[in-house]
Amino acid sequence: MSPSWTDLVEEARLSLQAIADYSENLFNPTLRLGVTGLSRAGKTVFITALIHALLRGGRFPVFDALATGRIARAYLAPQPDDAVPRFAYEDHVRTLAAERRWPQSTVDVSELRLVIEYQRTNGADRTLTLDIVDYPGEWLLDLPLLWKSYETWSAESLALSRHEPRAALAGPWHAHLATLRPEAAADEQATLTAARLFTDYLRACRDERFAMSLLPPGRFLMPGSLAGSPALTFAPLELPGHTMAPDGSLWAMMRRRYEAYRRAVVRPFFRDHFARLDRQIVMVDALAAFNAGPEALHDLQAALTGILDCFRTGRSTLASALFRPRIDKILFAATKADHLHHASHDRLEAILRQMVERAAQKAEFAGAAIDVVALAAIRATREAEVQCGREQLPSIVGTPVAGEVAAGERFDGNSEVATFPGDLPPSPEGLFAAGGTAARAFKGLSHGAEAQADYRFLRFRPPLVAMEGGEAPPLPHIRLDRALQFLVGDRLQ
Ligand SMILES: Nc1nc2c(ncn2[C@@H]2O[C@H](COP(=O)(O)OP(=O)(O)OP(=O)(O)O)[C@@H](O)[C@H]2O)c(=O)[nH]1
Numbered sequence: 350m351s352p353s354w355t356d357l358v359e360e361a362r363l364s365l366q367a368i369a370d371y372s373e374n375l376f377n378p379t380l381r382l383g384v385t386g387l388s389r390a391g392k393t394v395f396i397t398a399l400i401h402a403l404l405r406g407g408r409f410p411v412f413d414a415l416a417t418g419r420i421a422r423a424y425l426a427p428q429p430d431d432a433v434p435r436f437a438y439e440d441h442v443r444t445l446a447a448e449r450r451w452p453q454s455t456v457d458v459s460e461l462r463l464v465i466e467y468q469r470t471n472g473a474d475r476t477l478t479l480d481i482v483d484y485p486g487e488w489l490l491d492l493p494l495l496w497k498s499y500e501t502w503s504a505e506s507l508a509l510s511r512h513e514p515r516a517a518l519a520g521p522w523h524a525h526l527a528t529l530r531p532e533a534a535a536d537e538q539a540t541l542t543a544a545r546l547f548t549d550y551l552r553a554c555r556d557e558r559f560a561m562s563l564l565p566p567g568r569f570l571m572p573g574s575l576a577g578s579p580a581l582t583f584a585p586l587e588l589p590g591h592t593m594a595p596d597g598s599l600w601a602m603m604r605r606r607y608e609a610y611r612r613a614v615v616r617p618f619f620r621d622h623f624a625r626l627d628r629q630i631v632m633v634d635a636l637a638a639f640n641a642g643p644e645a646l647h648d649l650q651a652a653l654t655g656i657l658d659c660f661r662t663g664r665s666t667l668a669s670a671l672f673r674p675r676i677d678k679i680l681f682a683a684t685k686a687d688h689l690h691h692a693s694h695d696r697l698e699a700i701l702r703q704m705v706e707r708a709a710q711k712a713e714f715a716g717a718a719i720d721v722v723a724l725a726a727i728r729a730t731r732e733a734e735v736q737c738g739r740e741q742l743p744s745i746v747g748t749p750v751a752g753e754v755a756a757g758e759r760f761d762g763n764s765e766v767a768t769f770p771g772d773l774p775p776s777p778e779g780l781f782a783a784g785g786t787a788a789r790a791f792k793g794l795s796h797g798a799e800a801q802a803d804y805r806f807l808r809f810r811p812p813l814v815a816m817e818g819g820e821a822p823p824l825p826h827i828r829l830d831r832a833l834q835f836l837v838g839d840r841l842q
């Protein structure tokens with residue numbers, strides 16, 4: 350699309366913001382850490398664990414500043430943006446450590462500022478301010494819409510919905526779509542029904558059995574304060590090519606609302622949070638996709654590629670480039686590695702590396718330092734070898750969340766079990782080749798009965814820890830220290 354007046358105003362805003370951030374950074378070294386990830390990827394847990402590590406310490410041998418005792422003090426400070434709610438760190442830690450429950454899915458954006466007083470390796474005392482934003486993962490799906498017309502989005506959404514496993518879930522919406530004529534007069538009731546059926550379809554795709562990732566617009570799934578507003582009442586249409594939307598038509602109305610959504614929802618979200626990042630951790634839950642099947646894995650890859658592309662396109666003005674140099678480090682993290690025996694961690698990393706390869710190459714991250722890590726921000730399991738016939742299976746032991754089911758057994762949330770979730774493929778090639786044969790070779794929940802699925806990664810309760818005078822003790826993790834060293838280690842030297 351050619352730049353519109355709104356695009357130009359937006360670019361001017363981004364530039365002004367970059368200059369303001371630049372001057373603040375001169376006096377008060379600040380790092381805006383982007384925690385990027387689709388819904389349920391593990392963002393809220395990671396942010397909580399990161400803050401807890403800095404406030405409370407623990408075993409972090411690879412995180413140099415903490416391991417060598419150079420962090421004198423870390424404390425939470427008033428956040429910079431008055432209009433954004435504070436990240437509920439204390440609540441999340443209590444829920445995790447005292448109640449052994451994971452935090453609820455995030456429904457709105459929140460922010461936290463952490464000030465770290467540390468000693469440089471040369472002995473000088475310094476301060477680093479870390480700003481972190483948490484938001485519902487669904488909203489991330491909107492970023493690619495920034496540069497997409499209604500017509501393109503409509504065509505892409507329809508094309509996707511015609512492939513399995515989506516096609517089977519799109520029946521009611523497709524049936525209604527067939528009754529709509531884009532050039533007919535705008536009809537509010539028909540639009541409401543289309544938006545409702547389309548949203549039902551997106552929700553069904555997200556179900557853990559299918560675990561589809563590419564489901565824009567994100568606010569249809571997580572509307573926040575916008576539920577029921579016209580900006581959320583539109584849906585794709587089967588459009589004729591090459592013609593314009595007639596005035597007063599259904600098509601024109603849908604397009605107007607889509608534009609309102611981009612203007613009122615997507616642009617501010619991008620401008621306020623993503624255009625300002627210095628560094629990023631991109632969190633990916635590949636195991637949920639393995640549970641669901643090869644289609645989910647491909648869908649996840651496509652969603653990540655679309656999102657990561659936005660970070661390249663989003664920093665185009667001279668001022669924003671001068672005053673806020675591009676993201677200089679990006680860490681791709683395969684989360685929930687505690688669901689696998691450590692013998693499989695290398696495989697998980699290799700799969701993630703392959704999954705984001707294209708995205709990372711295409712994006713401006715070419716100039717940035719990139720790393721890939723399999724981590725568990727909070728480790729909920731331990732390892733054991735379990736005798737199975739003549740074989741010793743590398744297993745993991747944990748307490749499955751109440752209601753989880755495996756091999757026909759439903760867990761009560763109290764008893765510990767040892768499970769063998771399945772070996773990840775030794776080589777990730779083929780998994781991601783178009784129509785890759787290896788991809789076809791594994792079966793997930795989307796293919797049928799749970800017993801036939803090749804992988805079964807259960808959700809475990811957070812670990813049992815002994816509270817210390819009402820305070821949460823240091824929490825177990827896997828490679829959180831490596832992630833912290835990569836993301837902030839050099840700024841604490
Ligand atoms: N075992 C284990 N499970 C984790 C870990 N991190 C996240 N989880 C699981 O993943 C779920 C989602 O984690 P969240 O941190 O809430 O994910 P999110 O990215 O904030 O998700 P949204 O808020 O929906 O965008 C949790 O409820 C846990 O079940 C981890 O380190 N280990």
Ligand SMILES: [Mg+2]
Pocket residue numbers: 392393394453454455483484485486
């Ligand atoms: Mg969250």
